[in-house]
Amino acid sequence: MPEPKQIEEPMLSGWGRLPVEGSEQISEDLEKITRGAVLTRGLGRSYGDSSLPASPNDSVACSRLANRILSFDEKTGVLRAEAGLSLADLLAVFMPRGWFPPVTPGTKFVTLGGMVASDVHGKNHHREGCFGAHVRSLRVRLADGSIVECSRADHSDLFYGTMGGMGLLGHILEVEFTMQPIPSSWIVMESERVANIDEFLSALSQSAPTWPMTMGWIDCLSSGRAMGRGILMAGRWAEPSEAPPAMPKAPHPHTMPVDLPNWAINGATTRLFNTAYYWRHLRRRAHTVLAPDPFFYPLDAILQWNRVYGSRGFTQYQCVLPREAGPEAVREFMARLTKLGGASPLCVIKDCGAEGRGTLSFPMEGTSIAVDMAVSPQIQRIVDNLNEFVIAAGGRIYLTKDRFTTAAHFRAMEPRLDAFQALREKWDPGRRLKSAQSVRIFGDRE
């Protein structure tokens, strides 16, 4: 039978581009290709270097073709599938049957394995927590080659460590989690134009009790009294009486055909876009019924949209500031961000619920801000500067988006790091599992 072989293309990159030398093995037989691999990656949608090899000789497994659904219980919603199953695939199969994943990130081009490794959160974090909160069981290949099943009851330390563990405790082979029944395949959305950051924070907290899904887009170039203005979006699943009778049409995404030049996204074009996007929302408040795709995955409408940043690549800075730091911290963060520049049209704000059980899981009770930034010579300085603020405020950053945080800064913002490293010591004492990110941030040997 065909043997999987090395990809000849010698480069791999994350969603933010910036390729590194390396190759991946791909096969329907994930158990085979994870044997001896140092890392498993899915669809490569993490922005930074989480899914990249530390050295070109490292063997990286790609789970994309191992995407079988192994079981589904129509009564309980419990689904078990291989780690390479993409959310897009899952939705195509189960939305027409009235089921939706309990948590979804902002793109459906991610795998279940990636969703566990990043312990992804979504617009419903304040209600449902992270994806990991809905995972019942994981099948994991350990660094020594053995395969274990872990859950809240069995090997619970491995189970919780793997949630948000960036694939560093073991290769995720299978994921079992609980799907949620949905009343219809449509979303009711209320959107509201918000004049500044203070209004934003109070609008988010006012929406949280009544709306299961909330998030906001921020014009991160506005300053002064309008600083942090934007659009708040709150949504819930439509009841059958509110929903159109038909299923939503399958989306037909366009593909970004070329890299835009590096100057395409700059201060002026971003300002133009942001102003237009803000005032396009003419009425202060709007009520719409829309398909899940434009609500959850607006950017998936353009495949390869990362090419708009050009060949220089980009990164996303995402942090969460704890509730105790108060609205002043968010305001100050926005002021700093605006002043540092480097911001792009995409800036998203979300209030997070309580911290999950994943050892290194990102969200904590507070406010999360995510902003895309083109890579420029200033990027390290900007990230360092923002990180210093986040550390002082008691917050932290999201590894899945990160490419530039220093080891020292991560340690300073992550009191749970020692616990995670202890887990690695237990489950992978030889530190065979590693990524470019773990070398950069955890100090693994290259």
Added chain:
Amino acid sequence: MKVAMLGATSGMGRAIAQRLAARGESLFLLGAHEDLLAKSAADLKARHPQQRDCRYAQCDLEHPEQFAAALDAADRALHQFDCVIVTAGMFATQAALEADIELTRRLLTVNFANTIVFCEHVRKRLLARGGGRLVVFSSVAGDRGRKPVALYGPSKAGLATYLEAIDHKFHAEGLSVLCVKPGFVKTSMTAGLKVPPFAGEPGAVADQVIGAIDRRRAVVYAPPIWRLIMFIIRQLPRAIMRRIGI
């Protein structure tokens, strides 16, 4: 249709199985690895609830002694299949084959001798029940002796010749043979190779193959452009084939 599939756990075979299951055809899976068969059968059931029971049996093209028992199992589960689809096969690069004579022997045995032996088992069963369909994946690599597929190509050429011959000989008795000649298709089998122009996706190839089965075609190139490409390549004089790298 009641379809037994050899090779439905990966690539184009898997894409065909998904589409047939969606159409409500009854499937039985044959393959080399029991664990992958079990997972693939479960996947078909989970994705297509109308596919109540998809069973499987081990059948490795490297082990011809398994063929009869595996086909018996398929017959029992399907109450006599009327269609068999063979997508399984072996691939290795010319460089790898030249460097490893044992690999060459294995590949030639699997793709040529053993695949034909498997097809003979199927042919006899189908003819005994008045006919049926036999769908087998050869390759455009068999259409002309070419440098990059100097060893893989002949294994598929021999297979294609066999398929043509049994079509001539047994068509009147009700045997409908389809020889599929894929060009470069992006699957795990070709992962690692440089993707040439006109490369196909497994899903599109699967649609094309199912269309060809429905219309009882004898040969199908997939993607279709490869029929033209191979026509041109077949016309090239030897002096040119010696010089160029295709």
